[in-house]
Amino acid sequence: MSHSYEHPRPALAVDCVVFGLDENGLQVLLVERGVAPFKGRTALPGGFVRLDETLEEAARRELEEETGLGAKVFLEQLYTFGDLHRDPRERVVSVAYYALVKLSDHRVRAATDASAAAWFRLGDKPQLPFDHEQILRVAKARLQAKVRYQPLGFELLPPRFTLAQLQSLYEAVLEKPVDKRNFRKKILSMELLEETGEREEGVSHRAARLYRFDRKRYVALEKAGVNFEL
Amino acid sequence: MSHSYEHPRPALAVDCVVFGLDENGLQVLLVERGVAPFKGRTALPGGFVRLDETLEEAARRELEEETGLGAKVFLEQLYTFGDLHRDPRERVVSVAYYALVKLSDHRVRAATDASAAAWFRLGDKPQLPFDHEQILRVAKARLQAKVRYQPLGFELLPPRFTLAQLQSLYEAVLEKPVDKRNFRKKILSMELLEETGEREEGVSHRAARLYRFDRKRYVALEKAGVNFEL
DNA sequence: CTCGGATAGTGTGAAAAGTACACTAACCAT
DNA sequence: ATGGTTAGTGTACTTTTCACACTATCCGAG
Incomplete structure (x- = not known):
């Protein structure tokens, strides 16, 4: 044809x-x-x-x-x-x-x-x-x-993740190290993460908390014009 | 055909x-x-x-x-x-x-x-x-x-312009007012503007200095990874 | 059962950047 | 000379960023 x-x-x-x-x-x-x-x-x-x-x-x-x-x-x-x-x-x-x-x-x-x-x-x-x-x-x-100004990173992680996983994601994408405490402060202050109440399993050290990305909240905050710069 | x-x-x-x-x-x-x-x-x-x-x-x-x-x-x-x-x-x-x-x-x-x-x-x-x-x-x-993070604005202005013109450009594009002193401090600190030594003509008030955009310097600074956020 | 190894989790002080704000200087026109 | 109009400048306060080190928890090995 x-x-x-x-x-x-x-x-x-x-x-x-x-x-x-x-x-x-x-x-x-x-x-x-x-x-x-x-x-x-x-x-x-x-x-x-x-x-x-x-x-x-x-x-x-x-x-x-x-x-x-x-x-x-x-x-x-x-x-x-x-x-x-x-x-x-x-x-x-x-x-x-x-x-x-x-x-x-x-x-x-x-x-x-x-x-x-x-x-x-x-x-x-x-x-x-x-x-x-x-x-x-x-x-x-x-x-x-x-990734610096939109929370894209969550697309790359499993539905529940630890803050350490999230941090190494940013480090991998940006190809430079990030300060742990400052990173946690910043990311938690955006209030896009929800604690699941659960913890990591099967690790031979202190188990980290598992978080989930709160997509609804993200959409709401974004509409309100909030900045998500890292 | x-x-x-x-x-x-x-x-x-x-x-x-x-x-x-x-x-x-x-x-x-x-x-x-x-x-x-x-x-x-x-x-x-x-x-x-x-x-x-x-x-x-x-x-x-x-x-x-x-x-x-x-x-x-x-x-x-x-x-x-x-x-x-x-x-x-x-x-x-x-x-x-x-x-x-x-x-x-x-x-x-x-x-x-x-x-x-x-x-x-x-x-x-x-x-x-x-x-x-x-x-x-x-x-x-x-x-x-x-326009917030790249000096695009200069494309919209004549080759020589006053800081007031540049400021109203930003105000027009962003649709919100900008503080005069802070704007001047910020934009001059980027060192992308060169004084021509000339002044406005034909105005019935104090004549403003005319500046020119230093494109070479912009390219150099950009390569060096400098931020131009307004 | 304790000790070592590993990662989680937390706060503070100093520096830099952002923000709000008002007066004098210069020029022209009347 | 005076009034009108825009140019040009500094400071105090607030907010954000950045550098940095120790305790908590859990597991596994001995």
Whole structure:
């Protein structure tokens, strides 16, 4: 089947930068390409936009198809890349999205999935084709900038977490150490965290309290114009 | 002439939100549409992306064609809008850009240009077609957010300006008053302004000093990681 | 059962930044 | 010379940021 238009059109794609976090720091989810160009190479998950779906729907569909990630992950538009030769074959404009997922939920799936998705540490990944290196750089910069004034971090953690986990998240993303006492004061003063009353289990030292992110309160405070700068 | 592709493709357009400033506050540059849909309606300048130009080139070309704005204006990508029915005729995805121009330079051109471009105050403009109201809202929010931590304001002023002009610019963009002494202290402490040694002329009161934005110094300081939060 | 190892959890003082605020200086026009 | 108009300047108070070290709790090993 063929489709004709009066004027030539670039192809329109979406690409996704999926960030996850574990003990080793910030990771990114990459897939092995199943089609040309760059078939067999490791690249960002993505694909062409269909006519009956929005850009975000296209991004979520591709994520589901290529990595098994569900529809609820945090996903935000990043930037649109339109250099003439970013795809060697033909003109392709790509709307990039970035996603944040709780790596713990998706470690197994990605590891066993037939679609050959895998997590890579940022400093330890293969060279990416197209302009995916650039997209990844922009995504990392955006994440670092945004995490300072929006509580994005919670998207990367399990539903209940300790303050130490939250702190090392910030340290991993920002790539610099944070003072424990000042961090706790600051983050608790925002009143976005709710104590669950529970504690860590199975650790061979004093068990830390488990907190939960209070999303409703966040929405309310944000509407009221409160600042969440770290 | 007709162009065929194996899979259907959305059309790809760019739209531009051009901000300018005068005594009446923040203004936006709009054009009268010469083609359907919405022929004759006032809308954001924009048009379709060609295969041999990048997205930014397309935005600058459309600006030149429809408003006479030159190639040097400050222009930055805003967001990409891809709702299914944002264009009533067919699927069109639009990459929006926003521009900042010195209104003084372009007041005459826009007023006399055959292409029927005109400046409108934000609170006093016709209803815009497509999703251009949404695009404008996003652009305004971005400008307000960005002006706080990047010295964008200078793009809206003539090359030499007084501190009072700069202050009213911030007041116009942020839509709230700023303390004169604190503003001057803060902005001068950034060391981005250079005294020209000249003064205002033709005013019937004490003449203010004229300053110039030191772009080189800005680039240097920015690289060094300095913060320019207002 | 106690002792060592590991992480949780807590407060204070000093420095820097932000904020509110009012008068004199300079210039022009009448 | 006087009045009108905007330029230009400093200080005291409050708030925020930053650096920094010890006790509490739990587990496991001996």
